[in-house]
Amino acid sequence: MTSPTVGETPSIRVLLADDHPVVRRGLAALLATLPGMEVVAQAGTGREALREIGINRPDVVIMDLRMPVLDGVEATRRISKEYPGTAVLVLTMFQEDTLVADALKAGARGYLLKSAEQDEIERAIRAVAAGGAIFSSAVAGPVLGRIAAGGNEPTLPALSPRERQVLDLIATGATNGAIAHRLGLSPKTVGNHISAIFLKLGVTSRAEAIVIAKDAGLGRRA
Structure with missing residues (x-):
């Protein structure tokens, strides 16, 4: 090239x-x-x-x-x-x-x-x-349609382990930069994971993803 x-x-x-x-x-x-x-x-x-x-x-x-x-x-x-x-x-x-x-x-x-x-x-x-x-x-x-019919619970198993980690950090309020630093990833890779998460959850915003994550028990910190 x-x-x-x-x-x-x-x-x-x-x-x-x-x-x-x-x-x-x-x-x-x-x-x-x-x-x-x-x-x-x-x-x-x-x-x-x-x-x-x-x-x-x-x-x-x-x-x-x-x-x-x-x-x-x-x-x-x-x-x-x-x-x-x-x-x-x-x-x-x-x-x-x-x-x-x-x-x-x-x-x-x-x-x-x-x-x-x-x-x-x-x-x-x-x-x-x-x-x-x-x-x-x-x-x-x-x-x-499958996502909407299935409700929130079935969507999370569709996430890869890394995507669940990213969603968990999103639910804590972490920025993309903070997530990249925490997981040792590039910002572009974090962005790719977030786009995939949004698609699999059937959401279009970070706020919607956080609601689903919280309902699934993610984002909790002592």
């Missing part, structure tokens, strides 16, 4: 993980037309994706879920644990609620269908690279 000049925004480094070469070539051709994006590696299995991430350290992995050797959900889970600075954007043919939920629990930052338009894919990549979370309209409704 060429170093950016002064004042220039670094490119978003993308890894494509899909077991269909034609899909990877199509995505690579698409991203080549978009400013500020660079495909740094491709992988045909989840295991290859993990290896390439270790070598190339992309900002975003565009991940298919049904892949040989190591499926996309398990690969996403390992990426979230081993490379928390890398965001996973699922791009798949499948929109079953269980797959969406599994991908979320594994740490995916976004979930799009392969029928998504070019501008939707571009927005999603930029959103997850910036620490946000995004879903296609085809899956957003079912995901939020």
